[in-house]
Amino acid sequence: MAFAFEKFHKFGPAAFVLKAIIAAVIADVVLLGFIMLRRGYRRWYFGKRDARVIEIRKQWDALVRGDVPFEEWRNNPRDCQIVESMALDAFELAGNIESAKILKFLRTSGLIAKCTFEARRYKGWRRREALVALGRTRAPEAIPVLTEGLRDLDPETRMAALRGLERMACPESATGILNWISEAGLTVPALPVQNALLQCCAEQPQLLIPHLRHSDAAVREVLARVLGEVATPALANDLLQFVDDDLAELRAAAARALSQSQPQRALSPLSQLAQDPVWFVRLRAIVSLGELRNPSATAVLLRGLTDSKRLVRARAAEALLKMDSDQVAIFQSVAATQDRYGIDAYLTALDNCGAVAALKHRLMQLPITPGRDALLEMLTGRLLPTAISVPQAMAAKAAAGI
Numbered sequence: 001m002a003f004a005f006e007k008f009h010k011f012g013p014a015a016f017v018l019k020a021i022i023a024a025v026i027a028d029v030v031l032l033g034f035i036m037l038r039r040g041y042r043r044w045y046f047g048k049r050d051a052r053v054i055e056i057r058k059q060w061d062a063l064v065r066g067d068v069p070f071e072e073w074r075n076n077p078r079d080c081q082i083v084e085s086m087a088l089d090a091f092e093l094a095g096n097i098e099s100a101k102i103l104k105f106l107r108t109s110g111l112i113a114k115c116t117f118e119a120r121r122y123k124g125w126r127r128r129e130a131l132v133a134l135g136r137t138r139a140p141e142a143i144p145v146l147t148e149g150l151r152d153l154d155p156e157t158r159m160a161a162l163r164g165l166e167r168m169a170c171p172e173s174a175t176g177i178l179n180w181i182s183e184a185g186l187t188v189p190a191l192p193v194q195n196a197l198l199q200c201c202a203e204q205p206q207l208l209i210p211h212l213r214h215s216d217a218a219v220r221e222v223l224a225r226v227l228g229e230v231a232t233p234a235l236a237n238d239l240l241q242f243v244d245d246d247l248a249e250l251r252a253a254a255a256r257a258l259s260q261s262q263p264q265r266a267l268s269p270l271s272q273l274a275q276d277p278v279w280f281v282r283l284r285a286i287v288s289l290g291e292l293r294n295p296s297a298t299a300v301l302l303r304g305l306t307d308s309k310r311l312v313r314a315r316a317a318e319a320l321l322k323m324d325s326d327q328v329a330i331f332q333s334v335a336a337t338q339d340r341y342g343i344d345a346y347l348t349a350l351d352n353c354g355a356v357a358a359l360k361h362r363l364m365q366l367p368i369t370p371g372r373d374a375l376l377e378m379l380t381g382r383l384l385p386t387a388i389s390v391p392q393a394m395a396a397k398a399a400a401g402i
Contacts, residue, residue, distance in 0.1 A: 053082055060086070064105045074110065084111050088136045103139065112139055119145045127152070128160040135164020143168060147176035151184070158188050166196035171207060174200035178211050181219050190222050197226045205230040209238050217247060224253035228284075231257030236265055243269045248278040255281060259288035266292060271300045279309045286312055290319025298323060302333055305342035313342055317349035327355070328362050335375060343378065350379075 062068050073079035091102045106112050118130035131149045134142035149161025165173040177196055186193065201207055208227050212220055224247065231239065235257065242254040255273045258266040273285035286304045289297040304316030320330055334346045350356050360379055366372045
């Protein structure tokens, strides 16, 4: 080799280029050989694995019943991984009876204990895999381990534990998540926490109330959104305390949740929230008043029809159409507001729900008067209120940011 490189000296400076070319060729050959060797090994490994999957699949029913001794596959890491993956996949698709059998198999075979051990001993990706697997089992004994994972220093591990608790979808999981965010705050993005709590608090939404009182602002905002989704009529008394809360998101959640309460109890706080300085709180209150379908809310909805925000006006118009009151009288009240944009929102809502023809038919049955003719012309789009001139209307529209 030394003799061969001595031959290069006669090339002068070009010898360095020649040596570099030869080294690059040798490196490429070695790299190509490594790639081919790796591909051959993977083909061999996955071929044996697929063959083993077919063998296990043939005796799957006997395996779940316990007819096959666990020692035949538990002591083989590859077989254990295959059985665990197949059991978890089958568990997610099985019905009630079949899932109970698979869960019993996961317990008696020690697979749940194995995942619990790995989730507590290992770190990094191995711990994350174990936490996700525990969540897929939906076994109650996995909840303490998943709760411990929420306090891991790695944010990806915390997310894996949170996803596992979300799959549990039970009040015990909600308690673990709520205690964690009350102690540590939002150490993960808010949306995954919100989705997990929506799944876990559906059965017992009252779990949110104590944490809403004592948590920091960021946590209370997330909990308020969850409360607005899962609140039940039984929480009506608890929701009233949040009507005057400093957090706008919580006031909006209270307004949304009050739609599930008794109309006599909810009308007064919703009327107050419909005048809130924050527009989305007014929006939630207007929508809730429409859900109550109480004629006593008509005056509040008419006031919402003249709101500065287009979305609030649109929802107020839709809520007015849900009222059981006489729609002719409501239309007269809408026209009496002399608000160009409010009347337009009401007419648009009428057209969207296909109620224009019915209202026109009822107006035609009234005695002929200038007021009736004006309402008919307004309904057919030939007349708009003249109390506000076009320049004034455009100025008001620009000032309101519409």
